[in-house]
Ligand SMILES: Nc1ncnc2c1ncn2[C@@H]1O[C@H](COP(=O)(O)OP(=O)(O)OP(=O)(O)O)[C@@H](O)[C@H]1O
Ligand SMILES: Nc1ncnc2c1ncn2[C@@H]1O[C@H](COP(=O)(O)OP(=O)(O)OP(=O)(O)O)[C@@H](O)[C@H]1O
């Protein structure tokens with residue numbers, strides 16, 4: 001499985017339609033404080049099914065919807081789509097390319113799609129289970145988390161292992 | 166009150182007698198990871214009377230005694246002296262220069278001195294009370310603490326204010 | 331006593347509002363005592379709105395914005411109750427260059443009262459310091475301190 | 486199941502010992518399951534001895550040493566169970582230049598299995614990346630992404 005692109009619209013500070021294309025190797029994301037780099041990490045977790053608002057740094061799930069600036073109005077919903085190369089069939093879907101879309105409205109109502117088919121959140125989580133990528137996996141290390149790890153109790157560290165084993 | 170110098174011997178990685186002289190303005194301490202910069206922060210807190218072993222990153226107070234390398238033996242005690250300019254009499258001692266010394270032995274026994282006179286830990290803490298410098302004061306910001314502050318609960322933040330007020 | 335606490339709190343609050351605007355180049359911030367609780371027990375709520383952005387929970391601020399907000403509060407406390415000396419250990423780790431510059435620029439006005447000792451890996455911070463001490467471990471496991479000039483550091 | 490967990494744990498443990506030596510240029514480290522507790526419940530103890538230093542509690546390690554130890558463990562997990570992609574947000578914040586180099590050098594060997602997305606303020610990390618995206622907020626509060634080349638970044 002390879003990550004091909006992430007399309008974002010209305011998620012946190014990404015008001016306008018934004019496309020991030022990924023290739024092999026190391027992609028470095030840079031920019032000043034507060035410009036939106038960690039919001040890209042958040043949108044990735046969110047598409048993969050993250051339900052913990054706290055781990056997305058918010059107080060409620062609607063906190064991830066672009067809520068306006070002094071010159072722009074808030075949006076009514078946030079949406080993001082992840083496009084994956086699935087030639088190795090690591091995802092249990094018989095297609096070379098798989099798209100996962102998630103949307104949340106101001107009402108709190110959420111929508112989920114796999115290849116444009118409406119599905120439940122549960123289906124998205126199951127899709128990524130056992131692929132090494134997913135909300136509880138060690139493949140996303142958030143800002144500040146690396147410092148927390150070694151100072152955490154030996155019981156908390158175990159969670160990293162449970163993901164891998 | 167001005168900080169004039171700190172003399173360190175046998176405290177953590179400062180095996181050999183080391184003198185740090187301070188002047189007005191901004192002193193920057195640099196060096197590679199693990200070379201001993203934060204140990205200087207620790208020795209400052211320790212001389213001022215820090216009793217929390219956890220806040221000195223250890224498990225027991227004797228953890229601050231130089232415990233040897235593959236080529237050097239451990240020391241039997243750790244000692245550090247802070248020399249302060251007291252011309253403004255901010256410290257309640259009628260002397261232009263004040264020296265505070267702390268020592269801890271492998272046995273766990275601690276010794277404390279103000280201007281070479283043996284005192285109790287309590288006397289050291291009282292000396293610095295109300296000077297804006299002391300173990301609970303906001304004048305020492307340890308590595309990683311600044312990130313913790315804004316994420317802490319509103320009750321924990323109160324402690325910063327209680328120091329100032 | 332309650333009056334003393336509230337008086338000091340109001341001073342720090344007013345300094346915090348000013349410090350935040352200076353460190354962020356605009357925007358608005360506030361600190362408020364938790365309501366309905368005795369002033370001597372109340373927690374402290376923080377509100378922070380960087381310039382151009384809308385009000386939202388401070389948890390949504392970026393890593394660097396959180397550090398700059400905390401530094402604003404620390405400077406506000408220093409204005410009310412300066413310490414003779416202050417040690418800051420790598421507080422610039424999460425800051426971009428522009429924010430390091432703003433932080434160091436505002437720091438200047440505390441130098442008449444306070445000696446600052448800053449531990450840093452950041453070159454900008456080093457260039458704006460008056461004195462530099464280099465700590466090394468030529469002999470593994472044993473710290474040694476050297477006085478350094480800015481030229482030695484940039485090598 | 487217990488056997489699967491212990492088998493995976495032993496693999497990660499052996500990779501961790503090797504990764505630590507490579508990232509620290511020597512020294513010794515280990516991970517051990519808490520004794521006297523059921524393997525499916527036991528906590529994980531970490532031991533780490535950087536080169537030349539004596540064994541002591543990992544709490545006494547420096548900020549950068551703790552990060553490098555955690556990275557060694559993360560890499561050990563990747564060796565046993567690689568992910569298709571991995572996102573690291575400012576994990577180099579506390580690292581000096583030599584450690585950033587060592588970290589990026591070891592990262593190379595995972596590139597055949599894994600795409601890495603690294604968020605960083607660090608120039609060395611940027612120079613060692615294959616592609617750079619710059620995120621900006623020309624319009625305050627609205628993020629915009631630009632593809633950047635290394636020359637634009639160093640400007
Ligand atoms: N719902 C939202 N609508 C608009 N803006 C938002 C929303 N949620 C968060 N933001 C803004 O996004 C910004 C945070 O972005 P992010 O955490 O990605 O920054 P960053 O680039 O990682 O910065 P740093 O280098 O400091 O870590 C904050 O200024 C915050 O106000
Ligand atoms: N009692 C002791 N005897 C000898 N060495 C010790 C002792 N306690 C701690 N150390 C060593 O001191 C080192 C930590 O030093 P310190 O935390 O000051 O590093 P630092 O310069 O702040 O690094 P960083 O840039 O990574 O934060 C560790 O390698 C640790 O092993």
Ligand SMILES: [Mg+2]
Nearest residue numbers: 038143392393
């Ligand atoms: Mg960030």
Ligand SMILES: [Mg+2]
Nearest residue numbers: 203308547548
């Ligand atoms: Mg340190």
